[in-house]
Amino acid sequence: MNTLNIFNKQALFLAALAVASLLPVSKTYAQEGLKQETIDIISTNQPKLRDAYKLNLTASLPNVDTSKPALKYQIPALNLNFMYQATPLKPLALGKDSLGNLQNNFLKLGYGNLQTPYVQAGFGSGRHEQYNYGLYVNYTGSKDSKIEDMQYSNLNVLASGAYLTSKLKFDASLAYDRNTVHYYGYDHDTANFKNKDLAQTFNQITAIVGVENRPQNDWAFTFKPDVKFILFNDSYKRTENTFIFKAPIRKQIFEDIYIGVEGVFDLSTYKVDNGKAINNNIVAIHPAVDIIKPGFVLHAGVNPTWSDNKFKLLPDIVNESHLIKKKLILSSGWISYFEKNSYRNLATKNPFLAGLSENMMNTRVEEKYTGIKGTLGSHFNYNTKFASVTWYDQPLFINDTLDTKRFITVNETMLRAFQLHAEIGYIEEEKFQARLTFDWYNYNKQETQLKPWHLPPFQGDLFAQYTIGRKFHLRADLFALSGTYYLLPNKDFNKTSGAWDMNAGAAYDIGKNFGLWVNANNIFNSHYQRYYLYPTYGFNIVGGVLIKF
Template sequence: MNIQTIYSKRTFIITALSVAGLLSSKKAAAQEPLKQETIDIISTNQPKLRDAYKLNLTASLPGIDTSRPSLKYQVPALNLNFMYQAAPLKPLALGKDSLNALQNNFIKLGYGNYKTPFLQAGFGSGRHDMYNYGLYVNYTGSKGKEIPDQDYSNLNVLASGSYLLPKFQFNGSLGYDRNTVHYYGYNHDTTKYEKKDIEQTFNQLTATVGVQNRPQNDWAFTFQPQVKFILFNDSYKRTENTFLLKVPVRKQVFEDIYIQVEGVFDLSTYKQDNNRAINNNLAAIHPAVDIMKPGFVLHAGVNPTWTNSKFYLLPDIVNESHLIRKKLILSSGWISYFEKNSYRNLANKNPFLAGLPGDMMNTRVEEKYTGIKGTLGSHFNYNTKFASVTWYDMPLFVNDSANTKVFTTRNETMLRAFQLHAEVGYIEEEKFQARVSFDWYNYNKQETEVKPWHLPPFQGDLFVQYTLAKKLHLNADIFALSGSYYLLPNKDFGKTKGAWDLNAGASYDIGRNFNLWVNANNIFNSHYQRWYLYPTYGFNVVGGVMIKF
């Protein structure tokens, strides 16, 4: 019902009332005379709509049914008939040890030109849980044909063993070395010597005792102390006794951090004839920290060293950072150490040395280097290094002005050089491998001597080995050596010629116990001089048989 309808009804009501009033008034007028009437409007009509009724709804989740339903399944039985009947299980017997019996012993015999006998033998104890031992013997010698007195012989005997306990391992060895050479670096046209007058024989007796712990877990510390006694003498009543003690200790403190320290005590006493003894002692402690993370290795330490009544604090820092994982590794370091100039060490470098001077100093070496190394694919590997090297108090070998067939030493107070080292290798399992390497030194400064006597600035090596059908083994070595400066008695100097030296060898396995072998040395037949007035042998070949059992 709208407002208009309401107004219409009200109008109708009012109109009806008016009509009714008029009619009644006419009726009354017939009876009575008309009267005046008035209508008072109290208020104006204001229509209003009724308020709508609103429903208030409250949502709620239905109750949770916690009752467990009872489900029943019926699987129909399926009967299958198999023609195959399984055999009953039976335990198998344990297999035998798959490791083949070791060939613990071998004897290698041979002979070659220059009247060269060759003998090499080794005997071992085999596999044992608590101990092992071995004996090694080596002998060879030659007699020169082109140059009289160009003879030498070499004998080595070594017996070693170890004893294993649950927590410790004890090691020991006893060795004897005898090396005989002759001073043939003289003018054979004008001078003659008896064999006994120019023969030089070095004898060395070495006894070593050591112990090391066997850690039971990755976090245990390791230590490996070792004591060595060395008795060294020659045919000219020169003797040198050495006591060497090394005590290395290493401890893992975190998963990739290690601390280590090594104590070194190297004590030597040299004496010639009835002259006073010369003591040459060196003591050092090497503390360091090793950080080994994937792609990063840092060795940081110092080398406090006492020698020649002086103290030195030397650096020992080495870092390797992988620029490309295992393929490109940046290697750099700053290290310094001492090379002990004992009579034994110098005679091993130059066997024609005539004793030690009374004021011999040990050589301090300092290297600052950087380089890259890594692998290429699964077969190639490489290593390069560029370094600045300084030697302090370095002995240089020169021919004695009064007796040129023997050498004396000159002390170079400081010698500097730039070093370039490079090597590239290729390995294909046990079938083929090759390696080429070289070292080049640019000696650019020396304070005491005019030249770096008898130090070749370049040395190179190419090695190749190939195995055919697992029986034929071939190998070859090519050496390159540059010339070096030497000092003449008149204070003038010269330079030796560079040389190439090719060695090759082959061996063939006959069954499991026999082997035929041959080695050819100096195939280019170059009589180069590593030491002035001492040319090497020409082409020589040695061959023989090896027995393994």
């Protein structure tokens, strides 16, 4: 039975009892008849449960206990018995320098088929913190039995040294050069000369003194002035004294910006025995700013120069921009400079020169060029340049009409040419390297002379070197030279033939102190003429021994 139903019935019963108790008590009579009564229920009782009591709770963190607990612990003693007992530490002695003793001295001796003695020697002081010095001697010569009076000899002696302090470095050198040639460019069938009338000997004494500061970092102020004295003469009592002073100064002002200036004084006096002295002086100042950034280099400057009592403001601008880092670099520039036409410089180019012309002027060269260079992979490198070149007052060599075996100079007021320069190289550590280089000039305009006399339009060189087992060294040079124009006594002109020339050499190290070597020159045995009437030496081979100690 449902609990709620029982509860309702009990409530009805109690309600009835309560109503009955409120009614008046009647006296008891004889049995009377039952009366009919009615009970009215006003409302039905609906019981309800009392609402549950709810607790209102508010969450909160307990107070922080800031008192330090007293923790007590014990670590039981643990005894370990080691079988290995470490030895006490002791400082070790500093090891010896890994750099071995230098072989500062060498002697190279040899002999060749064209009566060619060869002597070369060098002596040095080795490694020193404060000073070093050295002595170098070289002598060689040749004589061709097929062509009379075709002989030459060279003697070179150089002594140099340096002294270092904490802030400065001093350099000094003294050199003597003696070069002897013979005027063999004549018709040997019709002419006959004595040896003393054909021999030409150039003597040169050079003394150089310089000083350089030793900066502690790249931001330091650097300077490197030097003074050079040159005494030059020949067998015909022609003398030329030269004084050269250079004073370059450089300073880094920002992380990638440098400023610098260089003063140049190049003074020469040429004199023939009992003749008039000819002064040839060049004075210049070279201020410039260098900006060096990763992938970008700019050199911007000007060259105010005084030469032949004339002033020229020359440009000096060079730029390199990396289009592809280290692989493709765009190089361009606009530069101009003077080449000094002293007797010493001209005789170095053409030793068969008959003195210096009185109206000789210095050559001003102007180049405007652009090109690309860079690397290919890890072994190849290349460099190309296309330029427009102009020479002002360029000396050209022609045979003297009175004595064709000697040359005189004529002045070309302006000579223009397009130049193409290219080179590519391959390097594999110290084992193998090769390089191809050539220069091609397209002479397209000259104002004074009919042709650019004795200027070769093309020169090329292929060089290779290979080392086998670090002891056997091979090398070879292949040259190509185009023909040049020359002027005949009747004012007509002609052109020499082009030529190929090849040199090769080998060296073998027997041990640390001994070696063998051999050099072969003009393997093709081509008697080409760099200057008209002067054929080169034919095949020449020289070999000998090398001693190092």
